[in-house]
Amino acid sequence: MSAPTGPARASLRLSLSSLRAHKRRFAGTFLAVFLGVAFLAGTMVMGDTLRASFDTLFANANSGTAVVVRSADVVTVPGEGQGTREPVDTALVTRLRSVPGVAAVAPAIEGAGQLVGRDGEPVGGQGPPTLAGNWIDDAGLNPYVLAEGRAPRTSGEAVVNRAAAEKGGLGLGDTTVLRTPDPLRVTIVGLVTFGGEDGMGQSTFTGLTRADAERRLMPAPGRASTIKVRADSGVGQEELARRVAGVVPHGVEAVTGQQAADENLDQVSGRFLSLFTTLLTVFAGIALLVATFSIHNTFAIVVAQRTRENALLRALGASRRQVLGSTLAEAVAVGLAASAAGLLGGIGIAAGLQALFPAVGFPFPEGELVVGATAMAVPLGVGLLVCAGSAVLPAVRAGRTAPLAALRETAVDHSGASRGRALLGAVLAAAGAAATVAGAAGTPQVWLTSAGAALVVVAFVVLGPVASSYAVRVLGAPLARLRGVTGALARRNALRSPKRTAATATALMIGVAVVSLFTVFGASLKATMDRTVDRSFAGDVAVTASGFGAGAGGLSPKLAPAVGRLPEVATAVGLGKGVAEVDGGGRQLTVTDPVALTRVLDLGAVDGSLSGLGRDGIAVSRQEADKHHWAPGSTMVLAFADGARRRFTVRAVYQEAGLGGDYIVTRTAWEPHKVQDSDALVAVAFKDGVAPDDGRAAVQEAARGYGNPEVQTRQEYAESAASGVDIMLTLVYALLALAVLIALLGIANTLTLSVHERTRELGLLRAVGQTRSQLRSMVRWESVLVAAFGTAGGLALGAFLGWALVKASDSAGTSAFAVPPGRLAVVLLVGLVAGVLAGWRPARRAARLDVLRAIAAE
Amino acid sequence: MTAARVVDAVKTYGTGDARVRALDGVTVGFPGGRFTAIMGPSGSGKSTLMHCAAGLDTLTSGTAWIGDTELGALGDRQLTLLRRQRVGFVFQSFNLLPTLTVAENITLPQDLAGTGTDREWVDALIDVVGLGDRLRHRPSELSGGQQQRVAVARALAGRPEVVFADEPTGNLDSRSGEEVLRLLGRAVHDMGRTVVMVTHDPVAAAHADEVVFLADGRLVDTMADPTAEKVLDRMKAFDSSRDTGRGTAPRQRVTS
Known part of the structure; x- marks a missing residue:
């Protein structure tokens, strides 16, 4: 960089000497930019590092799988993570073995299994998934690696990932319960790792024998979630996938291992990580926005206080541009220094978290800290922009200083409460509020509400001095x-x-x-x-699986009948979840006994009848019915994950969606399409005259055999x-x-x-x-x-x-x-x-x- | 009975070569009910003397007294309380708080103390300074002379034992200055107050009952019943003695 020449150098020298003279004034500005930039840089570096680590982790763990065979149809419900796929027939395994270039084939069964720790409490389940599956003997096809002990051989034996075992206080030879959600007694015979780590993120994994897995996690024996194929050396994934695709039946597809891994990775980095980093970035943005206001204020005050000084400069022959430039240069210098420091601070934060996470039990994948060009450029740029941008108006004001101001007493206060400002603010506020209310009332129009909300924020800022x-x-x-x-x-x-x-x-x-x-x-x-x-x-009490998110285990479908048999209980109804597509969009179905349901849930006014839904009847909430113009007697088509399309007749339309959801079908109707059977909630009503505490105790006692889920009062x-x-x-x-x-x-x-x-x-x-x-x-x-x-x-x-x-x-x-x-x-x-x-x-x-x-x- | 006095007052600033003796063993008393002017050329230590006598500054050695109270024994809080209860101040400029009205400025020390103001006395004062119609105004709406008159009223409002005025007319034209000086004179002669005024203006000094002269940090002379001419002559004598080199080396200005 060449040295600035002539007048530019003069104004640069001025601003630097002024910075030196008033270090304290800019300490606050420096700190504000520093904190905001450090937050932003830390977020970006941590996000990049996590993403890179997961990339390697998945690539390594799945490197042996050349082709994945799975059902082609998938039903995805908005807001749910992975879509639901129908299992494939394991009879395919034999046929796949004969495809040239195939070295090994294994059915892979994946489901949910909540491990219970030594203290009787579930392990994990507060968000990250609790996985269960069959233990695949072929090391190339199994992302998990046996670290201690041996693989499960007979029914009731299991391996668990080491982190889960540690968290649950479980060791080799211990016997515990796996809720699938039907409780299964398992003896731990081995501890496993994932890609060299003690687990895949915070999720838990339990590996069972193939027979146990089929019985517990699949709708019927002889099924598997997917079939994994390993290639002979020298055979490419694409090539093998093409060959395999030739032999699989209709409705089944063959994708490369790479593609399957990428999709899995998307689940982690695409959803979880993006959500995480987006959230953090938004809050870093808010912090920087707040910083912008304080920095602008600092510069405005400093310029006002320096009026005489600037006027003297002008009187001595400094041009407007020079005075403006010197103020702006000051801001840029502060911004650069603070952003650079903030960037270092952010990298430090990320490094600190990387060191800290394992200590608090979150297995942060190992690997170098990834500091990409973007993660450096964006925080630096934003910091500089915030600082310089905040100073532009004050700098312009400084440039406008009249030379004569040097001779006058400085008047600091330009009263901000002018009539014009009040008027502008009032108009903005009224327009913003009107748009917001118009957008929010009735059928929401998000863009109108957002625009209105933004206007209201601006109005608040404009009206500030008046108010x-x-x-x-x-x-x-x-x-x-x-x-x-x-x-x-x-x-x-x-x-x-x-x-x-x-x-x-x-x-x-x-x-x-x-x-x-x-x-x-x-x-x-x-x-x-x-x-x-x-x-x-x-009802009187509800039985729920503890935990939330993808990890919430669900309840054994046998629990509701067991509770229903108690002498204290009048009705116990299990509510399970199913998925199907309606008009091309994924929908959640409530799978239950509709007649009994009305005794524990208030569905409001019912048009039609909930009894006798049978195999092809469905009950729909008023809102959905109105949207699709259904009435009792209308017919509709549900497309299930197994590719089946079934015609259903709307038998009832009920007012209150609430806990019952928008679509209710019988267990009989869902049975052919189910994957892993579980209830999300069991609603219980006591017989008349049963004391609430007695009833609750009885239900809790009955639930003990089913993994001891929580029994809760309504409140x-x-x-x-x-x-x-x-x-x-x-x-x-x-x-x-x-x-x-x-x-x-x-x-x-x-x-x-x-x-x-x-x-x-x-x-x-x-x-x-x-x-x-x-x-x-x-x-x-x-x-x-x-x-x-x-x-x-x-x-x-x-x-x-x-x-x-x-x-x-x-x-x-x-x-x-x-x-x-x-x-x-x-x-x-x-x-x-x-x-x-x-x-x-x-x-x-x-x-x-x-x-x-x-x-x-x- | 002296309202304020200093005994063997020594005040030095700085250390080593830069050491300056602003007061070099001054002993002087300011009698109650009298108007005393402290005169001296720039750098003679007159402002330092006033600041130390008023408890705004502390002596390096020697003692300063307000009535029977020795100021050196007091901490910051006690000095502050003494200033607001027993002393009044008029400075050369910036005597009033811009955010307060004239009336609020006048009663500020009593408001800070949380004691009530003597309404009758304050009304009488306002009458004397002639600003009855300006009570709700802000200082920025007043002329320099008016502002100084408000400052005098503020200084007198708490009936202090002594009022210290530091070049009260330094920033005023001669007419406004004359009004302020007359006001200070009335405070002493009509109301029985005590005023000590630092000035370098012989015309201002002529309003006092007595003038004490300081040079190079020492008390060099006193003059009763001064007139402007007499004071001017006395000052000229200082200057010529300085020019002939009998004074000390040129010294740093210690006050403005």
Whole structure:
């Protein structure tokens, strides 16, 4: 790079010397960019590293499989991970063996199996899948490798992955239960690894004998999920797949091992990892957005404070461009330094997590940290952009400084509460709110709601300076009364530059708004689930498999009949899940006894009859029926995963979908198409006169033999259904902490700059008798007022956006909207406490001022 | 009865070669109910003397007293309380808080103390300074002279034992300055207050009952019933003595 010449060098020198002179002013800016960039870079590096590790892991584990033979039809339900495929006939194995170039063939059976630990508690199952399958003896076709012990030989023997064994406190020779979901007693004879790791991510794996696996995980013996084929050396995967495809029957396909592995990988990196990194990136973005507001504010203040200096430069002959350039160069220098530091910090975070994850039991695959070009360029670029972009307007303002301003007393305050701004803000707010409400009401139009929501956010930012004068006046009124002149001074100080107060508070407002948005959304989700259970569950207790997500094991289909035989129980109905395509889209079916179901679930008004659905009858919710124009007597076609297409007659239309789902069929109808039989829920109603506690104890006792699932009252069931929401909220709060921290740095930074600006005033106050503690309290109260304004604005904005989100994401019109006052009060409290903390250091610095020097300060 | 005094006051700044003795053993008392002016050329230590006597700064050695209270024994908090209860201040400029109204500025020390203000006394003061119609105004809406008159009212509002004024007319035109000086004079002669004023202006000093002269950190002279001419002559004498080299080496300005 050649050295800048002439005038450019002069302005660069100016900005560098100014940076050196005012390091402290930019400490806050530096920190804000640093934190945001570190978060972003850490996310990207960790995502890349995880992806690369999984890539190698899967490639290595599946390298021996040349061809996978499987059913061609797949039914995918929206929101579910892997689609459902019909098993293939293992009779194919013999035929495949004779294909030239085939070295080995093995049926692969894959299903769900929840391992029970030594303490009787399920192992894993909180999200990641709990897998079970047959143990394949051919090492080339088995992604798992035996690490200790031996393979299962006789029925009841099993191998488990080492991480699962450790977590469950199980060792070689131990006997435990595998819920498939029918409990199966297994003795552990071997421990296995996956691609050199103790497991595949957090999932658990139990390998059984082929006979056990067929009996437990397949609808019938002689079936397997897929058939894996190993190639002779010298035969390519593509070539072999083509040959195999020639011999398989209609409805069965042969894909290369590579393709199957890629699809598997997609499940992990495509879904889980992308979700994970997208989530983190969104929150890094929020943090950086908040940073943008605080940085802009810092530069605006610095430029205002430097008016005389800049005017002097202009009077001495500096061009506008030079003054503008010197301010911008300052921003770029800070941005570069902070982004570079943030990038290093982010790589450090990723390296730290890589070291930390195994320690907390999450097997982070080994491998080098992957720092790609994108993961370096994007955080650097974004950091620089945020910093320089925030400084553009202040820099332009600096360039516009009139040379004469050097001679005038500096007027710092450009009152931001102009009429034009109020008008513009009001128009934006009205338009935004109208669009949001219009988009959210009735049939949701997501784009209209989003556009409206964005407008409302902009309106809040525009209206900030107008609102701040009113809000601080109101919020500060009790302060002046309670804290006397100290409070009054704090209030006046917060009022003296509405624009500055608003800009400072806006950063916090954005952070708090996102927090409240999620709080309201989460509370609404919980309320919706609560209401669903409340409205549709008419029984006394519910039996559910613990855990959630893909890992939730399901219940043995034998449980419901067993519970039903208890003397205390009037009705026990199991609800299983099935899938089929309706009009080309995957749908979830509720597989149950429809007549008994009406005794434990309230389906609302029923048009038609639920009795006698039989083999070809179906009951449909009112909403789905209306959508497809069905009425009792209409016919429809269900396409199952096994390729079968069956005509069904709608026999009943019920009002409340709730727990019953949108489609109800009998077990008889589902039986031919089922894969692995399980119930998701057993709803139980007691006989009259049975005490709830007695009934519950009896059900719990009966359930013990079926893997001891949880028996819950209605309230407990509703709460456990909503427990996932709390986990999500906790995660979101943790991720938003950084944005709030950056906002607080912004408040602290603004206060420090303000204190600096008011040096003489503070000196005067001290001279005429303000004690140090009064001065500290004055600065802290100003901070609290600014924080209160930001928090209040954020709460209002967040609650509104939360409402919009709830309405816009609810096409069925069945969602509840709930504002949790307790939680929002905590948010408010945290905002206020944060204000005190943000004011702490500026207050202490202000109190340390030397009275005489302060009075004499220019 | 002296309202404020310093005994053997020594104040040094800096260390080693840069060491400057701003006050070099000054003993002086400011009698109650009197208007005393402290005069001296730039760098004579007059402002330092006032700051130390008023408890804004601490002495290197020697003692400073307000009434019977020795200031060296007080901590920051006690000094602060003493300033707001027993001392009034008028500075050269920036005497008022821009966010407070005229009325609020006048009662600021009492508001900080949380004690009530003596309404009658404050009303009388406002009457004397002649700003009754400006009470709700902000300082920025007042002229320099008006601002200084508000500052005088603020300094007197708590009936302090002594008012210290540091070049109170330094930033004013002669007419506005004259008004402020007359106000300080009335505070002493009509209201029985005590005023100590630092100035380098012989015309301002002429309003005082007595002038003490400082040079090179020492008390060199006092003059009762001063007139502008007499003070000017005395100052010229300093200058000529300096020019002939009898003074100390040129020294750093310690106050502005």
